[in-house]
Amino acid sequence: MFNTVLAYLKRPTTIVGIITAIMFQLIFSLVWMSGYSKVNDNVGKFHIAFVNQDTEWEQEKTDSIAKSLPFTIVSMGTPQEARDALEKREIQMSVTIPKNFTKEMKNGNAVLQYAINESNPAMVKSMMESVVQKLTEGINRAAATQGTSIALENLHVSKDQAEQMAPRLVQPISSKVDSLHPVENLSMQMAPLMLILASYVGSMIMCLNIQISAMSLIGAMGKWKQFGARCIINAGSSFVISAVGTIFIFLLGDQIAGSFISVWLFLSLMIFAFLSLNQIALLLFGTQGMLVNMTLFSLQLLTSGAMVPRQLFSGFFEGISNWLPATYGVEGLMDLLFGGVDISQDVWYLLIASGLALLAGVFVVALKNVIALKKKKSVAQVA
Template sequence: MKKAVLTYLKKPQTIIAVVVALMAQLIFCMVWMTAYDGVLDRADRLKIAIVNEDGAFGSKIEQQIKSKLPFKVAVLSKEQALDALLQRDVHLVLTIPESFGKSLTAPGTRAKLTYTVNESNPQLSKNVMQTVATQVTEELNRSAVLQGTEIVLQQLKLPSDQASKIAQGLVNKVDAQVESLNPVVGMHNQMVPMMLVLASYVGAMMMAMNIHQASEAIGSALSKRQHLAFRSMIIVVAAAVISFAGSSLIAALGGQMKSGFGSFWLFHFLTLATFMFFAQMFLAVFGMAGMFLNMAVLSLQLVTSGTIVPREMLSSVYQWISYFLPATYSVEGIMNLQFGGVHTGKDAELLLATILFSAAVTVGAILIKKQETPLAKKTASPINEFSVN
């Protein structure tokens, strides 16, 4: 084994393999954790346009909306607002139609607000604007009920001050209490599972490629058993070091770790080792062409792992594929350990099963394939060989 270690370490590809995987981990952790930190705190930079077609009553609604929402609000004409929406200068157009106030105060009629959203925008901005629409509608409903109750009580000959107090009491009889299980602190923490899947698998792909090239260059200078032993050893060592570096950086940059650093790091180590064995398997079977499969697997895992869209919302085909990809169980485990959750042990067992399967396929492929002659022997000069003899 000592000979195998020294032989591999003499090849620059071996060192490059570990460095590439390490840099992928550090770069992704640094960029994603800092880029997404405080994203939700900057939601007030989003813009809303109001189109008022109801004159003085609409102006009251404008002021009410401006006082309630933490966004930049502009009052524009219909043409200006739609143009700004198409150019992504505003994210929502709220139209107060003509006779809105009349419909709001008339018995038996319903007033309607129009919300216009440009869906050709990032998902987060669309989600925020949908929340705004709900919030504005609820606030106006509350105001309408309050005003209507005051009018009815005044018609019953109650003084206006007393009618207002009674109406306020009727409206506020029910308070909302919102409880959250396993809360996520900040957008940067929300993005950690996706970031780790992406960084870890890209790093694993690059490392597998470089180790494969080093192995081909060494060829029959080492036995197949020595090749397999070194590949397994370098994966375990690299996964331990790289996962510790990544987990430490996440913790230093304010990452949540509800289960504690130790549990998070160990599961991260298991994830990275699984990805490395899994990526290596395709190269062992298909050679350098396996990199194309690895790229396809990376894309599939980002789609089906549940980091962006819940798997339940995917088609049945993609849901079926997700059960055979390790990122599915990696994401579930990371979320459990980072924010809180159950059945992490089951996720760890499935990742271990993936390691065993990948290692078995790799061993079989290497044992079946013929070893290449070392590159140095292939390029040896016939003149040099003659002079030695």
């Protein structure tokens, strides 16, 4: 057995496999530990919108409650304005104080209206739901104080006495949460992450195997023909690969907002962008380019917004995410699977990413051709 183990260890491919596994540990540890280190400190980047439709409700009370929350509080004029911002994921929750809120409070019928967009990473929903109770209690106390003070004044109690007695009296206020694009099934909530993970890893492995095939064809055909063949294979394969993923999403999932064709075509474009990106490092460095692709994979899985909202990362990682195709893949998939805004912007970004990746590939092939020609000339001169 010892000789068998030794024989394996003498093979370069065995050593490369071990080193690759070590590099995965190293790259993911460096990227993820540094990327997630500031997430808790950045919850202030979450935005909650307040819409006050009650003229009798004092804005100062809302401001004092807002100061107790670790989020950025913004004021909006109408519930529709807040809803539009929710759809675009510009805010994470809206709180509406409806008309006649103070009057209804006297009868115990006051209702605080919340809205949360569930077409987001699961973390957003869980965090905002935990905020609802705390926020309701805070506004409930403030509203009860104001409403009781008014009631006591109407009973001919002096204003000073009313203000002293009001905090001791509590009048309950209920809350109503309106969920935009509700996602009931956890498996569906995780679908964008699964599709990003499967698509990118599959693209990496496919590009690696195509690179190995290309190495075996050196001399049989020119670099430009090989590059053209790669692009054609990538384009054709992206439609086939995405069809399989889309079929199973529709078979096993539920509550899918988009049509089969729209999900299939968008996933095809995303996979083609991944394939075009992954082949650059392999064209440049050969199979060693997998180290670059592993780093890109780690970065995109971290910053895409599939697990943690992008705004919670530091400026460095959030900035990087704007240049990586997985970011727009996640945004588009959430809108298609759960519901949301038009995906045309995400489609354009993926097209741009694919185009830039193809141009980079053309540049690498042209550069290698120039180097090869110079090498041939130098050999000919020596001869």
